[in-house]
Amino acid sequence: MTSEQATTKALSRRFCVAPMMDWTTPHFRYLARILSKRALLYTEMVTTGALIHGDTERFLRHDVSEYPLALQLGGSDANELAHCARLAQQFGFSEVNLNVGCPSDRVQNNMIGACLMGHPDKVAEGVSAMIEATDLPVTVKHRIGINGRESWEELCEFIETVAAAGCKTFIVHARIAVLEGLSPKENRDIPPLKYDWVYRLKQAYPHLEIIINGGIKTFGECHEHLTHTDGVMLGREAYHNPWLLAEVDAALFGEPPAVTSRHEALRAMFPFIQQELDRGVYLTHITRHIMGLFLGQPGGRQFRRHLSENANKPGSGLEVVEQALAKVREPEPSLET
Known part of the structure; x- marks a missing residue:
């Protein structure tokens, strides 16, 4: 599928x-696309070095059903970012996003992620090169600051510098990143959330698209944030409780739900699971991503236990998923809430 075909599928950053x-x-x-x-x-972050010097096909592999799908890049060299932006278009992605939020030591040492908040000119240079290299939307995901550069004025300087390079969409994690002394996990929880700063960004720069990220868990929270910003981004909650995604189309877009039950969603994955098994993928590499599908449901614990105990056995196949699914009662034919 070409990038033109991919981007014809409605791309909205509302959710x-x-x-x-x-x-x-x-x-x-x-699974997420079956649900919504x-x-x-968005993909996992892929570094420019991995794409240029590694197995490009493997890193960029995706199914056309996943569109709209954005590729997130980690990097800071403008020429490398431009090269990878061209690859994003060549492989059919809908958007290319630059990571300016990851706080891990490993990426800092390579001038990747949140440390770039301290180098707005370098981010702007990379963004400009990417925009020149591709027709895809180029977006930036970042923190509201880093330790040592955490004032409102410095955040505005970053936004203005990168926007001047042509970036129109900023996905803002409403926490600073502490680059020394906190682990990446602690950086997702310990620095306080400042949603009001993200709201202020939208007020200060109404011509820019501002998406809010960080600690969001419910549709009530989504609706509240959407009164102040252009979109919401959920991370851990959408992963650990993926059924939440089945309500997105109705709750936020006024469209019919894509599926009406968890059973229907998982059965819709069966051909894909078999296809992956035929490619040599271990079943456990797939099932770890569906563990949360029956979170809070009668039989959900037995579902997870069966997968945990059996998916890693040599030769495990689709029958393990079918057996796990049988442990959860089939609902009446109406949308679960």
């Missing part, structure tokens, strides 16, 4: 699923 390392893999994204036709999905 997005955040890029998450080891989580938003092609297997999870396939409208949510914008």
Whole structure:
């Protein structure tokens, strides 16, 4: 599928699923797209070095059913970012996004992620090169600051500098990143959320598209944020409780739900699961992404236990998923809530 075909599928950032390392893999994204036709999905972050010097096909592999789908890049060299933006278009992605939010030591040492908040000119240079290289939308996902550069004025300087390079969409994680002393996990929880700062950004720069991210869990919260911003991005909640995505199309887009039951959603994955098994993928690499599908449902614990105990056995196949599904009662034919 060409990028032109991919982008004809409605791309809205009203509701997005955040890029998450080891989580938003092609297997999870396939399930997410079954649950919602409208949510914008993101890949895991892929570094420019991995794409240029590694197995490009493997890193960019995805199913056409996942569209609209954005590729998130980690990098800071303008020429490398431009090259990878061209690859994003060549492989049919709907958007290319630059990571300016990841706080891990490993990416900092390579001038990737949140440390770039301290180098707005370098981000602007990369964004400009990407825009020049592709017809795809180029967006930036970032924090509201980093330790040592956490004032409102410095945040505005970052936004204005990058916007001047042509970026029109900013996905804002409403926490600072502490680059020394906190782990990536702690950086997702310990720095306080400042949603009001993201709201103020939209007020200060109404011509820019501002998407809010960080700690959002419910549709009530989504609706509240959407009165102040252009879109919401959910991460961990959408992964651990994926059935939430089945309500997105109706709750946020006024469209019919894509599926009416968890059973229907999982059965719709069966051909894909078999296709992946035929490619040599281990079943456990797929089933770990569907563990949360029956969260809070009668039989959900037995479902998870059966997958945990059997999916990693040599030769495990689709029958393991079918057996796990049989442990959860089939609902009446109406949309679950």
